[in-house]
Amino acid sequence: MLKQISHTGGVTDVDEILFATPFGYMFPELAHSSECLLPPGQDTTRALIALGRAMAMDEGGSGSDPLASDVSSVFTYFGQFIDHDLTARTDRETEVSEIFAPDGSAQPVVPRDPDEVALMLKNGRRAQFDLDNAYGDGPGLLNDSAGVPVPGSATEAQALYDSDLKFKLQTVGPAIDLHRPKSTAEGYRPNERVALIADGRNDENINVSQFHAAILAYHNCIMDGLAAFGVTGPTAFVRARQYVRWTYQYLVVEEYLKTVCLPDVVSDVLRNGPYFYGAVAGGQPLFMPLEFSVAAFRFGHSMVRSSYEMRNGTLTIGGILGVSSPDRKGNPDILKAPGSPAADNAYCLIEDFTVDWSKFFGSGAPNKARKIDPMIAKGLGTLTFVGGSSVMAHLAARNLLRGFSLGIPTGQAAAAACGIQPLSPDEIRNGEDAGIREVLDASSFAQRTPLWYYILREAAVQTDGQRLGVVGSRIVAECMIGLLKKDPNSYLNQYGIARNITKEGIDVPTKDGRKTIGSLEAFLNAAGVYPQGHHCVSHGRKRGRLFS
Numbered sequence: 001m002l003k004q005i006s007h008t009g010g011v012t013d014v015d016e017i018l019f020a021t022p023f024g025y026m027f028p029e030l031a032h033s034s035e036c037l038l039p040p041g042q043d044t045t046r047a048l049i050a051l052g053r054a055m056a057m058d059e060g061g062s063g064s065d066p067l068a069s070d071v072s073s074v075f076t077y078f079g080q081f082i083d084h085d086l087t088a089r090t091d092r093e094t095e096v097s098e099i100f101a102p103d104g105s106a107q108p109v110v111p112r113d114p115d116e117v118a119l120m121l122k123n124g125r126r127a128q129f130d131l132d133n134a135y136g137d138g139p140g141l142l143n144d145s146a147g148v149p150v151p152g153s154a155t156e157a158q159a160l161y162d163s164d165l166k167f168k169l170q171t172v173g174p175a176i177d178l179h180r181p182k183s184t185a186e187g188y189r190p191n192e193r194v195a196l197i198a199d200g201r202n203d204e205n206i207n208v209s210q211f212h213a214a215i216l217a218y219h220n221c222i223m224d225g226l227a228a229f230g231v232t233g234p235t236a237f238v239r240a241r242q243y244v245r246w247t248y249q250y251l252v253v254e255e256y257l258k259t260v261c262l263p264d265v266v267s268d269v270l271r272n273g274p275y276f277y278g279a280v281a282g283g284q285p286l287f288m289p290l291e292f293s294v295a296a297f298r299f300g301h302s303m304v305r306s307s308y309e310m311r312n313g314t315l316t317i318g319g320i321l322g323v324s325s326p327d328r329k330g331n332p333d334i335l336k337a338p339g340s341p342a343a344d345n346a347y348c349l350i351e352d353f354t355v356d357w358s359k360f361f362g363s364g365a366p367n368k369a370r371k372i373d374p375m376i377a378k379g380l381g382t383l384t385f386v387g388g389s390s391v392m393a394h395l396a397a398r399n400l401l402r403g404f405s406l407g408i409p410t411g412q413a414a415a416a417a418c419g420i421q422p423l424s425p426d427e428i429r430n431g432e433d434a435g436i437r438e439v440l441d442a443s444s445f446a447q448r449t450p451l452w453y454y455i456l457r458e459a460a461v462q463t464d465g466q467r468l469g470v471v472g473s474r475i476v477a478e479c480m481i482g483l484l485k486k487d488p489n490s491y492l493n494q495y496g497i498a499r500n501i502t503k504e505g506i507d508v509p510t511k512d513g514r515k516t517i518g519s520l521e522a523f524l525n526a527a528g529v530y531p532q533g534h535h536c537v538s539h540g541r542k543r544g545r546l547f548s
Contacts, residue, residue, distance in 0.1 A: 018124040024287035031114035036413035047443040052397030054435035073367035079300040087293040088124030136198035165237040167216035175354035193324040210355040218527040225509030246491040261473035274478035295451035296475040303369040306377040312352040317379035357530040371465025411454020
């Protein structure tokens with residue numbers, strides 16, 4: 001049975017695949033030191049809620065707004081997709097991380113013992129860049145190229161694939177949408193608007209939903225390319241998944257990390273490896289650092305705009321959220337009902353509300369990511385699809401309370417552990433919005449700063465919000481590159497062995513011949529969703545052998 005998880009609730013038995021892998025602490029000695037944590041008690045809980053509410057008080061984010069950065073908004077949603085590939089469960093209520101009362105208000109938060117957290121809190125994703133959020137556990141074993149399954153080999157993810165081992169997708173004019181199947185005699189679906197994908201969070205907003213669809217379409221493109229070279233069936237699927245993973249991993253390092261992190265930090269970790277993230281220290285299983293998943297990598301929330309130009313029209317942040325919700329509370333319905341034109345007898349995105357990637361790329365594109373700083377779009381403070389004005393509906397407050405409950409060390413402690421001079425109290429507070437300064441002055445947060453807030457403030461102080469500062473860059477780059485270095489099948493560890501891994505990108509087969517995919521533009525172009533995208537090298541059908 002597939003599982004459905006979301007940012008706003010628990011787990012139900014429909015539509016999503018979960019794993020159970022370890023969480024841990026990058027700095028375990030800090031998690032066990034009271035001096036390196038926020039002070040326990042209700043005063044801290046109240047101050048965190050006040051700080052979170054003060055962070056979501058503006059409506060900026062347009063291309064001409066001073067809150068906009070030089071970074072294209074594609075990186076906001078590539079980052080969200082990456083997060084969903086690496087982590088699950090730290091953004092929802094579990095036995096070990098409860099912070100909300102049944103009505104959505106905050107209940108007294110008592111930080112858990114870090115050993116208890118590491119023992120009881122399990123990651124719903126594998127700590128690898130393996131696209132388990134797209135492939136799930138893969139299709140069942142097939143005993144011939146016609147797609148006949150081996151008896152008893154069916155997997156949870158079987159329903160994601162056609163008999164030719166390509167992903168099920170639907171065409172929407174010049175765009176594509178995820179598979180939203182109707183109920184059948186074999187399977188009842190209580191909400192036929194919901195996409196059938198391996199990670200339901202990737203259908204919670206249009207932009208990440210469209211990026212997820214592009215990943216699936218890229219797999220299908222490579223399957224077509226392999227067929228053109230005479231490779232089909234299970235052999236083609238195994239190769240295609242490998243090429244898609246390598247392309248994805250290459251883009252994570254060469255495009256994403258080198259855009260959002262300090263380049264010198266990325267270069268150092270690539271050349272010399274992580275200093276602080278010992279992924280298998282002491283022979284322990286590969287784990288996902290909580291400092292990364294609960295704090296550092298949530299910097300992407302600051303990059304979310306208050307509105308986006310879609311293919312034909314503009315939607316507020318509330319308008320792109322809740323794709324499958326039948327009641328969007330004042331926002332336009334963004335799905336066509338079955339039987340309407342171009343709906344192909346299933347729900348699908350309305351063409352006007354699909355993503356035109358040319359509006360998410362380049363210096364002239366209207367959708368620029370917001371600067372990385374402590375101010376988040378106001379719409380993220382009132383997530384209407386989870387309950388209006390409750391604390392649970394306030395993204396910043398949720399992030400801060402979750403970090404407190406899981407014993408995440410302060411920003412100053414993390415900086416000192418990295419051998420970096422922490423920001424001073426004046427650097428934490430000066431120049432901030434008056435509402436934020438008021439909370440900082442009434443609490444100890446200028447001296448003992450929640451790690452998530454510290455990383456946002458560090459980016460504002462050190463890079464004017466154009467990328468992460470030194471502590472944020474160190475945690476993010478060490479975790480992500482560390483995972484790749486510890487994976488013997490990653491593109492980093494296969495460079496020089498697999499002939500289709502080059503410095504310029506990953507050589508993949510397409511129906512038009514071999515192409516080297518070395519940029520997000522080239523990836524989306526090959527997936528068939530960004531015809532304007534370039535920067536891929538075409539080698540033609542007959543050059544050299546196919547692949548190693």
